[in-house]
Amino acid sequence: SQELEQSPQSLIVQEGKNLTINCTSSKTLYGLYWYKQKYGEGLIFLMMLQKGGEEKSHEKITAKLDEKKQQSSLHITASQPSHAGIYLCGADIEGSARQLTFGSGTQLTVLP
Amino acid sequence: DSGVTQTPKHLITATGQRVTLRCSPRSGDLSVYWYQQSLDQGLQFLIQYYNGEERAKGNILERFSAQQFPDLHSELNLSSLELGDSALYFCASSVGYRNTEAFFGQGTRLTVV
DSSP states (O other): OEEEEEEEEEEEEEEEEEEEEEEEEEEEEEEEEEEOOTTTSOOEEEEEEETTTEEEEEEEEEEEEETTTTEEEESSOOOGGGEEEEEEEEEETTTTTTTTEEEOEEEEEOOO | OOOOEOOOEEEOOOOOOEEEEEEOOTTTTTTEEEEEEEETTTTEEEEETTTTEEEEEOOOOOEEEEEOTTOOOEEEOOSSSSSSEEEEEEEEEESSSOOSSSEEOOOOOEEOO
């Protein structure tokens, strides 16, 4: 969706490296959600951010919401092969009738 | 396991045909959402039902329809199928009618030949 831009589109990292995925909205954000998807499978809910400056962590994954920039970042520390997959950001944005608009996804490959 | 069950997992059908995809939401969830995921369009919201009534509509074609039954399971009907309808169709559910912390099923992969 052009309303929600994710970058990069794909990422290949060596195991143990840190990485960041960004999600930027062109409209006002009311809520931002991160999901992980294995190819061809369902989406696994990771985190939800609703307040500007909010930061949440789960294991080695941290997500932040910058309300002023209408942007969220997902940071993985010391990546592992189990982190590989497609990361999708979904957002409740202005004009979306409170439905989730999704980014195009970031394909993450972690090399052992 | 998200608790959302979708059947069938795979479906192969011919152009012009009609298919029905089924979704059982998590226990206690009143909202059901349908999404279509394709390579060119990404993940797109189709329609939402809340406690049996249509709540919101997204990019759903007129050839597609859905309903939510009293037991809260939902069906997505796709008719006059075209090659371009080949995609992964996801169902998600949440407790309320706001699309928050929605849990997704494993999807139904539809292939139209």
